[in-house]
């Protein structure tokens with residue numbers, strides 16, 4: 606087999622949870638992290654450059670950057686101790702720490718990078734196992750890998766599978782060196798759900814970050830049975846309702862209500878409670894449903910029309926928050942069926 610000199614890796618952004626589907630549901634968006642890669646002659650040093658979101662802060666040292674350290678972890682489990690000589694240019698339009706799956710996309714990109722650079726010939730199902738060693742919740746990485754609107758779960762992992770400090774966590778990495786663990790197979794399970802393409806995603810992205818780790822730390826360890834049932838009932842209805850035509854906005858809006866994560870995170874996102882209460886299919890034409898995107902702080906509105914006005918109604922609530930208000934921007938995105946890809950040329 607001839608080794609191709611250049612390859613491009615493309616990974617979509619994602620939104621996870623979609624209301625009641627905490628750590629279960631996620632969708633891939635028409636917004637892509639890309640890595641333009643070129644093999645360099647043997648003995649060359651890694652050359653990494655980066656443009657876009659996070660350009661000022663993201664480290665470009667192989668052992669520190671989430672993309673390359675994930676790639677190094679995967680390669681190490683194949684007995685390869687360093688990245689082959691490569692020039693990598695990262696273009697990232699996914700805002701960091703905003704609930705649009707930037708870390709999940711970076712982890713997926715790292716696994717595809719290892720696969721291409723090391724010629725590992727991994728299947729996507731196997732890649733999902735690796736993703737789940739790094740990012741323990743599947744709802745961003747599964748749609749980023751496979752595309753579309755996805756439900757997923759992972760096998761319960763044994764404590765010893767979770768502990769090794771050599772697994773790069775997308776959330777702050779612990780120090781120490783241990784034998785890199787090769788994931789056991791079949792950790793992750795997923796299914797692509799139907800999606801009515803009339804429904805677009807309006808992502809209203811405020812001008813501050815909430816680290817996923819911090820937004821998970823505010824959640825309780827135990828839940829009331831009534832709250833669990835509340836979410837289970839809605840998630841079952843929601844997954845089918847989002848595939849049906851014509852769009853039943855009233856049903857979807859009600860089914861996107863959640864009692865498992867959003868109520869505990871509302872103090873992290875000023876104005877969120879008001880948005881969830883006031884922006885409905887009845888008050889703003891075109892609205893289908895509204896929720897926190899991932900762990901926030903982005904607000905996700907599913908909509909069929911009137912996207913600019915919908916975004917403006919969310920932005921207006923952010924703008925009148927105390928202490929000078931919160932600036933925000935918005936993106937109107939499609940849910941895309943193609944997940945992460947490597948194209949060789």
Ligand SMILES: Nc1ncnc2c1ncn2[C@@H]1O[C@H](COP(=O)(O)OP(=O)(O)O)[C@@H](O)[C@H]1O
Nearest residue numbers: 671697701702703704705706707708711816817
């Ligand atoms: N393209 C990238 N390259 C390197 N690191 C990244 C990239 N995207 C995200 N990260 C890392 O992930 C962190 C954000 O992850 P997280 O708090 O889970 O937020 P998000 O909701 O955006 O996934 C960033 O602070 C950074 O450390």
Ligand SMILES: N[C@@H](CCOP(=O)(O)O)C(=O)O
Nearest residue numbers: 621628704705706817899900
């Ligand atoms: N289910 C997770 C999803 C986190 O998504 P992100 O895009 O904010 O990283 C959670 O809600 O914690």
